[in-house]
Amino acid sequence: MCLRLLNWPVQRQQRQRLADDASRLAIHTVVDATASSRRRKTTEAEADLRFVRELFPSAKGGPAIVCASDDAWAAGVRPGMPLAEARSMVAESLPRPAGQPPKPTAARILRESAAGFRRSQGQTDARSASAAPVARAVPVTQTTFREWSPAEDRDELVCVAELTRRFAPVVGLEQTPVPDSLLLDITGCGPLFGGEACLAEQLIRRLTAERYRCRAAISDSVATAWAFAHAQGHFLQTGPRAVAGRRRGRSVSTGADAEWETPVVIIPPGQAESWLHPLPVAAARIPLRDTELLRQLGILTIQQLLGLPVPDLPSRLSDQAIERVRQLQGLLEESIVPIPEADPVSATWVSEFAATNRREVAQVLQHLVDEVAEQLQRRYLGAVQLSCQLKQEDNTTIPLTAETVKPVQAADALMEILKLRLEGLNLPKPIFSVTMTAAVAPLPVARQKDLFSTSEHVEPVEELTAVINRLSNRLGKNTVLTVHPEDNPVPEQSVTLRPLVDSQKDVSRMEDKLHDLVSAETATESPCGPANRPLRLLPVPRALATTGQQPLTNGFFWDGQAQNVQDCRGPERIQTRWWDDSAVHRDYYRVRTTTGAEFWIFQDLTTREWLLHGIFE
Amino acid sequence: MPAASSSSSALDQLRRQLMASQVQHAERTVVSTGLRSLDQLLPQQGLPSGSLVEWISDGPGLRATTLALKCAARFLDRPGALAVVDPWHEFHPTSVGHLGIPLSRLLVVRPEPATDAQQTGGSASVSPRAAAQQSPATSTFRSAASQSHNQRAQTLWAVEQLARCAGVRVLLTWNDRMSATAQRRLQLAVENSGVTVFLIRSSQALRQTSWADLRLHVQSTMADPNVATVASDRKTGQPQLSEERVSGRSRWRLMVRLIRSKNAVQHEGAALLECHDETGDVSEAAELAGAASAATTAG
Numbered sequence: 001m002c003l004r005l006l007n008w009p010v011q012r013q014q015r016q017r018l019a020d021d022a023s024r025l026a027i028h029t030v031v032d033a034t035a036s037s038r039r040r041k042t043t044e045a046e047a048d049l050r051f052v053r054e055l056f057p058s059a060k061g062g063p064a065i066v067c068a069s070d071d072a073w074a075a076g077v078r079p080g081m082p083l084a085e086a087r088s089m090v091a092e093s094l095p096r097p098a099g100q101p102p103k104p105t106a107a108r109i110l111r112e113s114a115a116g117f118r119r120s121q122g123q124t125d126a127r128s129a130s131a132a133p134v135a136r137a138v139p140v141t142q143t144t145f146r147e148w149s150p151a152e153d154r155d156e157l158v159c160v161a162e163l164t165r166r167f168a169p170v171v172g173l174e175q176t177p178v179p180d181s182l183l184l185d186i187t188g189c190g191p192l193f194g195g196e197a198c199l200a201e202q203l204i205r206r207l208t209a210e211r212y213r214c215r216a217a218i219s220d221s222v223a224t225a226w227a228f229a230h231a232q233g234h235f236l237q238t239g240p241r242a243v244a245g246r247r248r249g250r251s252v253s254t255g256a257d258a259e260w261e262t263p264v265v266i267i268p269p270g271q272a273e274s275w276l277h278p279l280p281v282a283a284a285r286i287p288l289r290d291t292e293l294l295r296q297l298g299i300l301t302i303q304q305l306l307g308l309p310v311p312d313l314p315s316r317l318s319d320q321a322i323e324r325v326r327q328l329q330g331l332l333e334e335s336i337v338p339i340p341e342a343d344p345v346s347a348t349w350v351s352e353f354a355a356t357n358r359r360e361v362a363q364v365l366q367h368l369v370d371e372v373a374e375q376l377q378r379r380y381l382g383a384v385q386l387s388c389q390l391k392q393e394d395n396t397t398i399p400l401t402a403e404t405v406k407p408v409q410a411a412d413a414l415m416e417i418l419k420l421r422l423e424g425l426n427l428p429k430p431i432f433s434v435t436m437t438a439a440v441a442p443l444p445v446a447r448q449k450d451l452f453s454t455s456e457h458v459e460p461v462e463e464l465t466a467v468i469n470r471l472s473n474r475l476g477k478n479t480v481l482t483v484h485p486e487d488n489p490v491p492e493q494s495v496t497l498r499p500l501v502d503s504q505k506d507v508s509r510m511e512d513k514l515h516d517l518v519s520a521e522t523a524t525e526s527p528c529g530p531a532n533r534p535l536r537l538l539p540v541p542r543a544l545a546t547t548g549q550q551p552l553t554n555g556f557f558w559d560g561q562a563q564n565v566q567d568c569r570g571p572e573r574i575q576t577r578w579w580d581d582s583a584v585h586r587d588y589y590r591v592r593t594t595t596g597a598e599f600w601i602f603q604d605l606t607t608r609e610w611l612l613h614g615i616f617e
Numbered sequence: 618m619p620a621a622s623s624s625s626s627a628l629d630q631l632r633r634q635l636m637a638s639q640v641q642h643a644e645r646t647v648v649s650t651g652l653r654s655l656d657q658l659l660p661q662q663g664l665p666s667g668s669l670v671e672w673i674s675d676g677p678g679l680r681a682t683t684l685a686l687k688c689a690a691r692f693l694d695r696p697g698a699l700a701v702v703d704p705w706h707e708f709h710p711t712s713v714g715h716l717g718i719p720l721s722r723l724l725v726v727r728p729e730p731a732t733d734a735q736q737t738g739g740s741a742s743v744s745p746r747a748a749a750q751q752s753p754a755t756s757t758f759r760s761a762a763s764q765s766h767n768q769r770a771q772t773l774w775a776v777e778q779l780a781r782c783a784g785v786r787v788l789l790t791w792n793d794r795m796s797a798t799a800q801r802r803l804q805l806a807v808e809n810s811g812v813t814v815f816l817i818r819s820s821q822a823l824r825q826t827s828w829a830d831l832r833l834h835v836q837s838t839m840a841d842p843n844v845a846t847v848a849s850d851r852k853t854g855q856p857q858l859s860e861e862r863v864s865g866r867s868r869w870r871l872m873v874r875l876i877r878s879k880n881a882v883q884h885e886g887a888a889l890l891e892c893h894d895e896t897g898d899v900s901e902a903a904e905l906a907g908a909a910s911a912a913t914t915a916g
Contacts, residue, residue: 460696464784471726471775479775481725483710494711497725516721517698518784527714532897535682537709559677569894590894596837596869597678614709616897617674617682617817 001168001184001200002225005160006213007235008180010069012156013146015211024143026068026077026086029059048150051177054288055236056080066148067236075143079236083145090143150178157182161339163210167193167203169381169441172336174226176285180235183222183336187509189442200264217265222334223327224272226285227302228265233282233291276328277303284328290321302328338439345379345438347371354393354430358422361390361431365418368436373411376438382407385439386418392429400425402473405465405501405510407441413466420474460518461511468500468514477501482513485528489574490584491537491613494529532590534600534614541611544601551601551610552589558612563593575605588613645811650688654888654901659831660878664688666786667811668830669804673876675820680871680892680899681835682789683716685815687899689787690717692813697786700724700779704772704791712897726779728771773799780806780814789815793822800828823876832877838870838889870902 005011009027029052056079058064063083076089154173161171161182168184186199193199200216207214217228267275276283279302281294293316299305306329313322326332347368355361365388376383384407388400402417471480481497488494500513545557555564570589577583585605592598600614647663649656656662664670674681689699699722701708706727714720772792779788780803795803795816807814816829823834871890889902 460784462784463782464698467778467782467784470778475726475728475771475775479727479729481727483713483720483723483725485711485714485720491709491711495709495720497727500724517724518696518722518786520694520696528720529711529714531712531715532893532895533709533712535686535709535712536677536707538707592869593678595676596839597676598680599678615678616680616892617677 001186001216001218002174002181002222002229003164003184003203003207004181004215004217004229004235005157006180006215007067007069008157009067009148009150009153009178011213012153014069024069024071024075026072026143026145027066027148028063028083028086028145029066029148030063044154045149045151048178052148052236055234058082072143077143086143087145154179158339160207160212162342163207164203165341166206167199170336170338172338175337176234178234178236181226181229183225185336186218192442197264197266200266204263215263215265217267219267219272220269221272221327221330222336223285223324224267224276227276227279227283227328228267230283230285231279233280234285237282273306273329276306277301281305284321284324286321286324287318290317293317341440345372345375345381345383345440346436347375348433348435350433352432354432355434356430358427361427361434362419362422364431364434365422365436366415368434369411369415369418372436372438373409373414376409376440379440380443381440382409382443383414383438384408384441386414387437387439388418389435390427390431391433391435393432394429396429398425398427398431403469403477403501405468405472405514407443408469409443413469417469417473420470424474461514464514464518472501482517490576491533491574492539494533532616534616536615536617537600538613541602541613544610544612546610552591555593556601556610556612558599563595563597563599566592566594568592571603574602590616648688648691648813651691652687652888652890652899652901655688655873655890658873658875658886658888660875664692664813665830666692666813667807668879669800669807669814669816669828671816671818671822671827671829671832673818673820673822673832673834675834675836679835679837682791682817683892683897684835684871684873684890684899685789685817686713686718687716689789689813689815692787693718693722695786697784697812698722698724700726700785700788702726702728702772702776702779702788702790704728704768715896715898724785726775728768728775769794776814777803777806780812781810782812783810785810785812787813787815789817791817793819795825797826797828800826804828804830827877829877830879831875834874834876836872836874838872871899 010025013027014023014025029049052064052066053059056064056066058080059066061082065077065079065081065083065086067079068077072090077086081089157173157179161173164171164182164184168186168189170185172183172185173179174181174183186196190196190199193202196218200218204214204216215229217225219225219228281291281300281302281304284302284305286294294300294305299308305325313325317325323332327334349364349368355364368388369386372383372386382404384404386402390398390400392398400418400421402414402421404414404417408414468480478499480500482500484496484498486494486496501510544551546554552565552568555562557563568589568591571587572589573587575583575585578585586602587605588600588602590598591601598616599612600616601610601612603610645665645667647661647665649663650659670685672681672685693699699718701710701723703725704727708725710720710723710725713723772790773795776788776790776792777799779785803814806812820834869891871892873888873890875886890899891902892899
């Protein structure tokens with residue numbers, strides 16, 4: 001889910017009543033550089049400022065408007081407008097005594113002369129055409145201008161994240177400049193609230209009660225959810241007009257006739273791509289430079305963008321833009337960077353009597369695990385990761401992290417995997433304090449294990465989960481792998497082995513994977529890939545030491561022994577596109593030696609070298 | 618009466634304690650290998666679940682692993698994963714699907730040696746693959762010396778953990794150096810869990826003590842090229858000349874001998890199998906298929 005807080009910088013300052021008259025508020029970039037240097041600066045805040053300057057070139061030369069409230073917008077204040085011009089425009093719209101002509105400000109003189117020149121040339125000024133009538137129609141008495149503080153905007157968003165914790169186990173901040181949205185991983189949480197629509201409505205109601213104005217979009221991926229929440233693009237590019245119609249739509253929109261301005265938009269699973277088609281390119285989160293280039297090429301909608309030939313994209317678009325396109329297509333996964341909890345599940349042990357050996361440390365950990373398990377039980381949550389900081393007498397800390405495949409609440413199970421990690425830990429000095437923090441997730445729905453049996457019955461999935469927890473924690477999570485076939489003729493790339501325990505902690509996906517591993521229903525799965533490939537493939541093909549020029553007739557050396565070739569079968573030519581940097585041109589032969597052993601050797605057609613690649617074990 | 622009742626309750630308690638102390642063996646079933654000649658060779662006409670089976674290969678490239686995987690596929694009609702502990706990081710599962718094993722049922726465990734970084738909570742490690750690249754002078758890939766003691770211990774631990782897990786149906790691994798104690802532990806584990814462990818070993822293992830329920834020796838043998846073989850066509854059922862003979866390719870066969878079964882019973886006889894050139898599938902040898910069809914016709 002993407003939860004968008006509408007016109008966020010303005011909304012934040014309005015909520016905090018930083019403005020005297022909060023309804024007519026405009027936010028602008030810094031006026032006094034020396035004063036701004038005293039403000040708290042972060043890397044993200046600097047990136048935000050760079051983004052604003054890229055979006056509004058007028059902000060490079062001096063203070064400029066970043067965003068404006070509805071009333072300020074009605075008064076003619078627009079994002080990107082220089083602050084001086086905005087001030088003068090507001091001054092013009094103030095009520096004047098009868099008969100007094102408007103004060104001829106420099107900005108107005110310049111604007112009117114420019115407009116007059118354009119009229120004489122037969123052009124129209126879109127900005128003045130849209131802004132001027134509104135300014136005349138809605139006389140505004142006073143507009144407050146406030147300085148923009150991106151760091152504080154981000155901090156407040158993190159505070160909003162705390163309000164959403166009840167609805168999603170993982171809440172993160174969107175990773176774009178000048179964020180106005182929170183990303184919530186609500187996978188599997190819908191049934192707890194009576195469905196995803198109810199979840200979203202309850203969430204919106206909760207935030208509305210706190211005087212937040214927001215909108216939510218639920219979709220299969222982060223990229224598509226963001227796109228539907230920002231149907232017109234980044235909020236700085238659109239302004240408050242884009243959200244003005246939010247009150248007219250239904251509260252929840254799920255059909256094909258959905259209005260993007262409704263508070264909740266839910267895209268049915270698997271239909272995101274077709275729904276994306278009419279949205280503008282700006283909703284794809286691609287960099288401004290790429291958006292401009294696409295506009296020049298006449299590509300205005302996501303449908304046109306997704307229709308571009310994939311091989312041509314790298315030559316035209318930036319890497320980030322290509323990444324965004326792949327994320328929209330669902331070809332590239334995007335993880336939510338979680339915001340750390342303000343009130344985490346944690347426990348601490350401090351003592352003046354140090355734990356001097358592994359057994360004592362294990363006892364301390366047991367004590368902390370019991371405490372953490374109790375907190376988890378109270379909150380109806382499970383731990384997916386336990387992070388411990390073991391502080392030594394010289395104030396240095398040793399990290400100890402244990403992960404679980406699925407959320408676990410039981411202290412015994414948590415302690416078991418923690419002990420496995422502790423076994424491999426080097427503890428050179430006594431430990432004086434230990435802090436344990438749990439990354440949490442909702443517990444999976446309990447399944448009835450056995451209806452009639454009185455004895456305790458454990459399902460194969462549960463057994464496998466426990467053993468994978470142990471293996472991943474003792475050997476490392478990259479050692480427990482599942483097989484994924486690839487559509488690639490190069491033998492070493494025809495399958496990939498991926499860690500079963502992924503970093504995304506998608507509980508439902510993990511459940512599916514585990515179920516597939518043990519399910520007898522998959523026994524009829526049709527095979528894919530070429531038949532009769534060696535079961536032992538050398539990760540790096542080895543150059544053959546031959547007894548003559550031609551190993552197919554003269555034999556070769558392997559394992560320190562001469563292998564005399566009795567017969568061979570081939571060649572099987574495997575080659576990839578010549579224009580690739582890592583192009584492959586090989587002729588493979590299945591060679592049987594006089595001892596009956598069968599090897600898979602090939603000749604590299606580029607270097608004419610003979611190499612051994614596999615053994616038919 | 619009170620004395621009698623107290624003694625009976627004590628007996629009941631003792632009985633309960635005795636039952637609790639006994640190892641509850643998992644239900645054992647016999648699974649056919651799908652190869653008639655091999656089934657006939659085995660004491661129970663198939664491979665028992667919850668057993669330790671050694672496949673001894675005379676050398677590399679003799680298809681012992683292919684044969685073991687083909688037999689493992691027959692176990693997957695019941696819930697449970699096929700776990701492969703691959704200490705050498707060379708297992709390539711592309712063609713496994715053609716042996717009847719769904720890739721979604723395959724769990725590969727590749728233990729890596731612990732390093733200093735891993736000791737301190739990091740994740741960097743040196744795989745055997747990288748080690749092999751770093752020391753190209755090492756000629757033997759699977760020499761025990763190239764595997765560190767730590768990695769051997771990790772591999773053995775992983776094998777034992779998986780062998781104890783009822784969520785695993787079959788476990789396949791390669792291990793030439795396994796002590797009798799480790800084998801005994803493994804045997805007890807599989808008896809308890811019902812997991813079937815296939816241990817692929819080289820002929821060096823023949824000199825070692827074995828706790829395996831079955832020890833099968835896979836050898837390669839060349840059939841007499843002068844004997845014309847007739848096999849029935851798969852589609853039409855019409856007799857035809859063996860494909861190898863037609864193509865002129867030498868006729869190599871796999872000969873599987875049962876060296877030992879549980880309780881050290883010695884066995885005679887061998888199963889003759891062949892590997893299809895195109896599919897890599899292991900099947901009955903053509904002579905046997907021809908003989909069988911002839912016998913059926915005569916009958």
